[in-house]
Amino acid sequence: MAIDRAALIAGSIRLASGISFLVDPLRANRLWGDPEEPTPTARLLLRSMGYRDALIGGLLAAAALRGKGTRGWFLASGGADAADLLGGVSVHDELKPSQRLIGLGGAVVGIGVGLWGATRRNVVGRRGEQP
Incomplete structure (x- = not known):
């Protein structure tokens, strides 16, 4: 059985990001460019994003x-x-330049990685087996 290293790396990064939003959503929010205290609704959404990213990342890494x-x-x-x-x-006009770069730029990179991973050729293992 061949390990899909690219999928393992992408899944692990997404899993780690999700876990960071679950463990400390305030710190993760600051890392993504918002220095201010989020509202309770924003904290709920940060945790929801954490669950989503941990789930998708974990399942991508497990499949890999x-x-x-x-x-x-x-x-x-x-x-x-x-x-x-x-x-x-x-909300582009309401974001600070750093938030645009990190939040929106990160999303663009993530879309690119997702499309690349979904359209690449099958990974072939050392003995010629395919996942």
């Missing part, structure tokens, strides 16, 4: 380790970032 297909999880990951970008565009 098992040598299973990862295309659907890459699409889910890119889709989550597309939703973030769409939501971010609606």
Whole structure:
């Protein structure tokens, strides 16, 4: 069984990001460019994003380790970032430049990674097996 290293890396990054939003949403929020204290509703949404990212990242990494297909999880990951970008565009004018760069720029990169992962060729293991 071949390990899909690219999917493992992408899944691990998304899993770690999700966990950071669950463990300390205030610190994670600051890391993403917002120095102010979020409202209770914003904290709820930060935790929801954490659950989403931990779930998608964990399942992408698990599929990569098992040598299973990862295309659907890459699409889910890119889709989550597309939703973030769409939501971010609606408040673009209210964001600080650092928030635009980190939040919206990160979403664009995530969409690209998701599309790349979903459309790349199958990974072939050392013995010629395919996941």
